[in-house]
Amino acid sequence: MKNEHLWPGDGVPNLRVEDRVTNTLQRAIAHFPEEWAAAAAASTRAVDLVDSLANVRPGAYDHTAASVLATASMWAYSSNEEIVRMMDRARLPCIGVTLALENQSLLLDALVHFIQSRDGRVAIISFRGSQILPYLNINWLANINIAPEPFHAAGRVHGGFHTGIMPVWPRVKDFLIAAKNGESICHTMQRVAVSRRCPPESWNVDNSASCGEASNVLEHGARRLSKAKLLSVVQALEEALRYKLEALYLTGHSLGGSLAVLAAALIHTEEELRELRPLLRGIYTFGQPMVGDPTFARHFQGEFGNKLFRHIYGKDVMPHLPPRTAGTFEHFGQEYRSTPQGWTSNGRPVGQARIGGCALLSGLGGYLAEQFSVRGLLPDLPAVDWVKERLVPPLLRRQFLFRYSLADHMPINYLRTSRAPIPGSEFL
Known part of the structure; x- marks a missing residue:
């Protein structure tokens, strides 16, 4: 037979x-x-992490997911190659595509990293926040372009954030739909031709995609040829064994966190993305400003508020913005505050600062007070001790008297808290 x-x-x-x-x-x-x-040796740990992320219950806070997504949000300020490398170090073998869109006349400078586990089961979209240099004139002007704009589903949102997400969203959506259907995002990149700067034959060297096609350049001769052939077989096996998307995560720090919230709102309003809604395991944001008015916040609290996890480190000023002078904005979702042991749930969300300029000045004062000691500028003499104790204004001696801090907004603080209590693990 x-x-x-x-x-x-x-x-x-x-x-x-x-x-x-x-x-x-x-x-x-x-x-x-x-x-x-x-x-x-590495595969068992990697499979365990993918399984962990894929099996998180929607609406349940997960400390492992918080650590992985804090890594993605911090390294979103870097290149495609670097964020993929750091996710690999975080035990998530992945491929990545980076979408960039800039238009100075629109105050638009968006950078979105789409990370996909090699088996296709888990996807992470990480939105970059505001950079200080050399994008000061674009990112920060977008941040202060607060004038609310209508959001098509409900309420009004921060104008700069709305402009930051809408032009790049059609590209992001192409990759979302492809990942949902089990397609490699690298193949999607070739199919939709998102960038002429990244032709298929140069994927391994172009920073806009890290697809794992490159073999070890240190190999030579027949061994290198054999290894290249083996790699092509492995890639074919990966494609044959690729799963459809099981778990989607959105993340970002600062401005990037606000864009992640808007991305979740778009997923929950666009009919063609309906199948992605149950796959959305969580939106983990770090130092995220408020996105919309009370109408927007209350509407989407009912849609995905149980999946939105906002993290606030110390006295970070950004979650208190935009200020009341710019209009009424409101947080929603679940709020987590930093402690020496990690993140803990905070029942009452933070409110708006009254005046934005004053809040930022207070944040700058808090930053300087953390970095420099006025007492240290005075000589160590008995006659001067009385001056140190009596005449140095407490406002300059005591950092904790400042209500806000810009130093607490640094992404490294969020990553360290997410990985507490292991000092230095944020770079491993």
């Missing part, structure tokens, strides 16, 4: 599929023993 599990010959003896796969893999392992041993 003819065996139905045979491959076509094409000059190769017909063998059972199981035998042929086994023989091929055994030869590959024998040819590259060191590489396979290293991969085996």
Whole structure:
């Protein structure tokens, strides 16, 4: 009887599929023993993390997810190559595509990283926040372009944030739909041709995509050729075994967090993205300003408020903005505050600062007070001790008297708290 599990010959003896796969893999392992041993040591940890992220219950806060997404939000300020490398170090083997869109006349400078686990089960969209240099004139002008604009589903939102998400959203949506259907985002990039600067043959060197096609350039001769052939086989196996999307996460720091909230709002209002809604496991934001007015906040609290986890470190000033002088804005979702042990739920959300300029000046004062000690400028002499204690204004001696701090807004603080209590792990 003819065996139905045979491959076509094409000059190769017909063998059972199981035998042929086994023989091929055994030869590959024998040819590259060191590489396979290293991969085996790391694969278990990677699978565990992917499983953990894929199995998070929608609406449940997950400390592992917070740590991974804090990493993605901090390294969103870097290149595509760097964020993919750092996610790999965080034990999430992945591929990544970065979408950039700039238009100075619109005060638009958007950068979005789309991270996909190699098996396709988990996707992370990380929005970059405001950069200080060399984008001071664009990002920060967008931040102060507060005049509310109508959001098509409900209420009004920060004008600069609205402009920051809408032009880039059609591109993001292409990748979302493809990932949902089990397509590699690298193939999506080729299909939709998002950037002429990243042709398929240069994916391995262009910063706008990290798809893992590059072989080790230190290899030479026949070994390098064999390794390249093996890599092409592995890539084919990855494609054959790729799953459809099981879990989607949105994240961002500062402005990036606000864009992540708007992205979630778009997913919950666009009919063609309806199937993605149950896949959205969480929106984890760090130092996020308020996005919209009370109407917007209350409407989307009912849509995905149980999945929105806002993190606030110390006296970070940004979650208190925009100020009341710019109109009425309101937070929604679940709020988490920093402690020495990590993040803890805070039942009452922070409110708006009264005057934006005063809040920022207070934040700057808090930053300077943390960095410099006025007492340290005075000599250590007995006669001066009385001056230190009596005449140095308490406002300059005591950092904690400042209500806000710009130093607390730094993304490194959020990453360290997410990884507490392991000092230095944010760089591993």
